[in-house]
Amino acid sequence: NAGVMQNPRHLVRRRGQEARLRCSPMKGHSHVYWYRQLPEEGLKFMVYLQKENIIDESGMPKERFSAEFPKEGPSILRIQQVVRGDSAAYFCASSPQGTGYEETQYFGPGTRLLVL
Amino acid sequence: GQNIDQPTEMTATEGAIVQINCTYQTSGFNGLFWYQQHAGEAPTFLSYNVLDGLEEKGRFSSFLSRSKGYSYLLLKELQMKDSASYLCVSRGAGNKLTFGGGTRVLVKP
Numbered sequence: 001n002a003g004v005m006q007n008p009r010h011l012v013r014r015r016g017q018e019a020r021l022r023c024s025p026m027k028g029h030s031h032v033y034w035y036r037q038l039p040e041e042g043l044k045f046m047v048y049l050q051k052e053n054i055i056d057e058s059g060m061p062k063e064r065f066s067a068e069f070p071k072e073g074p075s076i077l078r079i080q081q082v083v084r085g086d087s088a089a090y091f092c093a094s095s096p097q098g099t100g101y102e103e104t105q106y107f108g109p110g111t112r113l114l115v116l
Numbered sequence: 117g118q119n120i121d122q123p124t125e126m127t128a129t130e131g132a133i134v135q136i137n138c139t140y141q142t143s144g145f146n147g148l149f150w151y152q153q154h155a156g157e158a159p160t161f162l163s164y165n166v167l168d169g170l171e172e173k174g175r176f177s178s179f180l181s182r183s184k185g186y187s188y189l190l191l192k193e194l195q196m197k198d199s200a201s202y203l204c205v206s207r208g209a210g211n212k213l214t215f216g217g218g219t220r221v222l223v224k225p
Contacts (some may be wrong), residue, residue, distance in 0.1 A: 004158075031211070033126060042203065042217040043159070048210070056210050091158060095211070104149070107158040 002027065004094050004108035005074075012114045019079040019086070021111045025094030031055075033076045033105060034067060038091045049075060082115045089113075118142050120216035122204045126196055127222045133191025136189045136202050136219045145189070148180050150189045151203040153218065159203055163189070199223045 005024040013019050025032050027058055031050055035043040043062040048056040049069035060067065064082075089112050093105035119141045140148065140169045151159035165180035165187065166179055179188040184212040189202055201218035208214060 018213075027163055033211075033213070035215075043215040045212055046213070048212065056212060056213060058212075104164060109158045 006092050007112050009113050010112050014116050016081050019082050021077040022074040023092030024074040029094035029096050031095045032069050033093045034077050035091045055116035084115045087115045118190050118214040122216040122219050125220045132194050134191045138187045138204035140206045142206040142208045147207040148187045149205040153201045194223045196223050
């Protein structure tokens, strides 16, 4: 059973370009979460999605950031007009439907974004 | 609000025991997780507590006291590969996870 897949693993962008990060959840998981980890800091929640729905985007910056989880295909985190402060590791996690233990989130390997 | 406190660093000797304490304040609390994260890698799930008490899983045990907003992770028979950051994570309303800054454990020979 493949785990959470993220690509690319490393992404280099120049200021002003767009960054597109992809996440494929574990098989059977319909909930996806995105987190950002700045160097030497803890993970910070960004957004929680189910198929075709954004459930909670309270951690997303108000501008330049967007996320989607279409009916078919991976979840996408999109950062427009990147700035140096966007350089971070972006982790995706997924969980199955249900409550309690079944809602444990399993993490992908992350995408390390470097903005030059 | 959401707040998690855990020590920044701990050092221990191979074969020893280390206890990592964590206090949390989480609205709508419904679970406490511990994750391990090696440098440059993804967090990996270690344990989950939602009821008071101790959960044991091999060399790792996790304890929760909901009334005190307190948890600890106990690592026994430390091995060099246990050198990593250990993340205390609370789950609140809406499945939202709040991460502590992590405790970096260094295991020395």
